[in-house]
Amino acid sequence: MKTIDINRRKFLNKTGAALVAAAAGSSLALSALQAHADAAAMTQTKQSQAATTPQKALQMLKDGNARFVQGKMLQRDLMQQVKATAAGQFPFAALVSCIDSRASNELIFDQGIGDIFSARIAGNFVNDDIIGSLEFACAAAGAKLIVVLGHTECGAVKGACDDVVLGNLTQTLANIKPAVAAVPGFESNRSSKNAKFVQAVSDTNVALTVKRIRQRSPILHKMAQKDEIGLRGAMYDVHTGKVSFM
Numbered sequence: 417m418k419t420i421d422i423n424r425r426k427f428l429n430k431t432g433a434a435l436v437a438a439a440a441g442s443s444l445a446l447s448a449l450q451a452h453a454d455a456a457a458m459t460q461t462k463q464s465q466a467a468t469t470p471q472k473a474l475q476m477l478k479d480g481n482a483r484f485v486q487g488k489m490l491q492r493d494l495m496q497q498v499k500a501t502a503a504g505q506f507p508f509a510a511l512v513s514c515i516d517s518r519a520s521n522e523l524i525f526d527q528g529i530g531d532i533f534s535a536r537i538a539g540n541f542v543n544d545d546i547i548g549s550l551e552f553a554c555a556a557a558g559a560k561l562i563v564v565l566g567h568t569e570c571g572a573v574k575g576a577c578d579d580v581v582l583g584n585l586t587q588t589l590a591n592i593k594p595a596v597a598a599v600p601g602f603e604s605n606r607s608s609k610n611a612k613f614v615q616a617v618s619d620t621n622v623a624l625t626v627k628r629i630r631q632r633s634p635i636l637h638k639m640a641q642k643d644e645i646g647l648r649g650a651m652y653d654v655h656t657g658k659v660s661f662m
């Protein structure tokens with residue numbers, strides 16, 4: 417797979433060079449060059465991070481997820497990005513999301529090394545340690561956007577709905593219980609067997625987590641008020657690969 421990718425990249429490079437040589441100065445060559453440049457991912461730098469607004473950071477994630485859904489991910493030389501970021505990182509966003517194996521942030525947003533901070537915990541809630549991590553990401557390391565990302569079919573949310581008791585997980589799920597309690601109705605079935613109820617709890621859990629970040633972090637709340645950072649909730653659909661922003 418890796419060999420194929422490398423060969424494909426070499427082929428594309430050669431194709432681009434051949435096009436330029438064959439039609440030097442023509443608009444065809446220019447558009448071919450442009451298409452090639454667009455397909456390669458850039459590594460975040462101090463300058464690129466400083467030039468990124470919260471709105472632009474949000475658009476970068478939206479564009480990345482659109483590429484993922486369409487199967488048109490950017491070309492990345494990850495080891496080159498390792499080298500380029502070794503001396504410092506300048507990520508444009510910080511995500512709080514679930515540990516779910518189907519919802520890997522770098523994959524579903526088509527991002528590379530040094531692009532995004534990821535705090536992952538079952539049920540994508542926040543506690544003091546995760547809020548501290550977000551303060552590091554934004555106030556110390558310059559990220560412009562926080563996204564709290566829930567996902568459909570979340571096992572942690574289902575466990576909270578069903579009052580699952582299992583070792584340390586019991587305490588973990590307790591952090592999602594306020595979202596369960598905050599969803600009214602569904603009196604006939606408030607268990608994990610009711611898919612609509614589970615999704616309502618997942619949506620509420622994201623909204624409450626966003627609210628909790630504002631309430632518990634004066635630093636991040638102030639940065640958001642001054643539009644130095646964005647703070648958004650989102651939901652990942654494990655059936656389609658699509659992220660919907662709230």
Ligand SMILES: [Zn+2]
Binds near residue numbers: 515567
């Ligand atoms: Zn989950």
